[in-house]
Amino acid sequence: MRADRLVSLVLLLRRHGRLSATALARELEVSTRTVLRDVEALSAAGVPVYAERGRHGGFALLPGFQTELTGLNHDEALALLVAGSRRGAQAFGLGAALASAMRKVVDALPEHYRSTAAGAARRLLIDPGTDLLARRQAVEEVPDAVVAQVRRAVFAGHKLRIHYAAAGQAPKWRTVDPIGLVTVREQGYLLATRSGEDRTYRLSRIRAAEELAEPAQRPDLVDLDRAWQERGTRFRAGADQVTALVRVHPACRKDLVDTALAVHAEETDADGWLRLEVAFQDSRHAEWALWQLSTGAEALTPPWLRTTLRDRATAIATRYGAPS
Incomplete structure (x- = not known):
C-alpha cells in the first residue's frame, strides 16, 4: 500500500506542479508526518522532489521529470469498472482506489489531451451531495x-x-x-x-x-x-405488505406511484380525482407515503390507515394551535 501511495504522490505533483504537505496529506488521506516520510523515501530512491519554503511553498518535482509508474493495481482497475457511479465506488470501499486510479489515467494522457480532459471534467458534476432544495443525499458509512x-x-x-x-x-x-x-x-x-x-x-x-x-x-x-x-x-410480497385504496389528485399521482411498490388497479372518479389500489412495503411505508402527499391524497381503506393519519394530523394541529 505504501508503494501505491508513493506513486500517487508523484502523480499528484506531476499534475499540480506544487502542493503543500497539508494538501498532499488531504489527497492521500494520511497525516502530514507520513507525507514528509514519503517525500524523504522518494528522494532517497532518486525521484527529484524538492521543497520550496515560504507562504506559497510546498513540494514539487524538477521540471521535465517523467515516470512510468502508471500501472493500475487490482483495486484501482476495479474502481474504474464501477466509476459510472462515484458513490458506488464509495459504497464498496473503493473511493480511495478510484481517486488513485484516476490520477494514473490522467497522467497517462498526452499533454494536450490531459489539459483538455481536465478542463472538460470541471464542466461536469455527477451525483452532488445535495439536491436543489439543499437536502443532503444519505450515504451509509461502512468501515x-x-x-x-x-x-x-x-x-x-x-x-x-x-x-x-x-x-x-x-x-x-x-x-x-x-x-x-x-x-x-x-x-x-x-x-x-x-x-x-x-x-x-x-x-x-x-x-x-x-x-x-x-x-x-x-x-x-x-x-x-x-x-x-x-x-x-x-x-x-412479504407478509407485512399493505394494500390500500387511495383517492389522489392527478397532480400527485406520479409521487404516489413512484413511492408505492405496485399499482393493482386505477380508475377516474366523476370529479377528476383518481382512485388507485396500491401496495406498500408495510404499515410505516403506507403512513409515510400518504402523509407526504398532504391533502393531495386520501386513504379510503384500510380503516386503520385512515385512523392513523387522522390521529397524526390531529396531534400536529393541537401542537401548533397553542401559542409558542
Missing part, C-alpha cells in the same frame, strides 16, 4: 476494513463470517456464502446464501467481517441483475 473483507470473500469465492445487526435486533455472528455486491441509491448490499437459502445483507449493518479459507457453496456464474430482481419481488 474500510469490513468492506475489504467482504469484497475479498466475494471475489475469491470463500465463505464469509459476518457480525450482522438485523433491524431491531442485537448483532450476532453468522457464516454465509457470498454471491455478489449491489449498490442502490447510496446503499450497499451483500447478496449471499445461508444454509442454502437466499439472504440479502445491508453493508452498513455489518459490524465486522472475516474471510474464511473454506470455499463458498455457490454457482460459478451469476446474473446479479436477475438475482436482485427476484429477491426484490419476494421482499415486496
Whole structure:
C-alpha cells in the first residue's frame, strides 16, 4: 500500500506542479508526518522532489521529470469498472482506489489531451451531495476494513463470517456464502446464501467481517441483475405488505406511484380525482407515503390507515394551535 501511495504522490505533483504537505496529506488521506516520510523515501530512491519554503511553498518535482509508474493495481482497475457511479465506488470501499486510479489515467494522457480532459471534467458534476432544495443525499458509512473483507470473500469465492445487526435486533455472528455486491441509491448490499437459502445483507449493518479459507457453496456464474430482481419481488410480497385504496389528485399521482411498490388497479372518479389500489412495503411505508402527499391524497381503506393519519394530523394541529 505504501508503494501505491508513493506513486500517487508523484502523480499528484506531476499534475499540480506544487502542493503543500497539508494538501498532499488531504489527497492521500494520511497525516502530514507520513507525507514528509514519503517525500524523504522518494528522494532517497532518486525521484527529484524538492521543497520550496515560504507562504506559497510546498513540494514539487524538477521540471521535465517523467515516470512510468502508471500501472493500475487490482483495486484501482476495479474502481474504474464501477466509476459510472462515484458513490458506488464509495459504497464498496473503493473511493480511495478510484481517486488513485484516476490520477494514473490522467497522467497517462498526452499533454494536450490531459489539459483538455481536465478542463472538460470541471464542466461536469455527477451525483452532488445535495439536491436543489439543499437536502443532503444519505450515504451509509461502512468501515474500510469490513468492506475489504467482504469484497475479498466475494471475489475469491470463500465463505464469509459476518457480525450482522438485523433491524431491531442485537448483532450476532453468522457464516454465509457470498454471491455478489449491489449498490442502490447510496446503499450497499451483500447478496449471499445461508444454509442454502437466499439472504440479502445491508453493508452498513455489518459490524465486522472475516474471510474464511473454506470455499463458498455457490454457482460459478451469476446474473446479479436477475438475482436482485427476484429477491426484490419476494421482499415486496412479504407478509407485512399493505394494500390500500387511495383517492389522489392527478397532480400527485406520479409521487404516489413512484413511492408505492405496485399499482393493482386505477380508475377516474366523476370529479377528476383518481382512485388507485396500491401496495406498500408495510404499515410505516403506507403512513409515510400518504402523509407526504398532504391533502393531495386520501386513504379510503384500510380503516386503520385512515385512523392513523387522522390521529397524526390531529396531534400536529393541537401542537401548533397553542401559542409558542
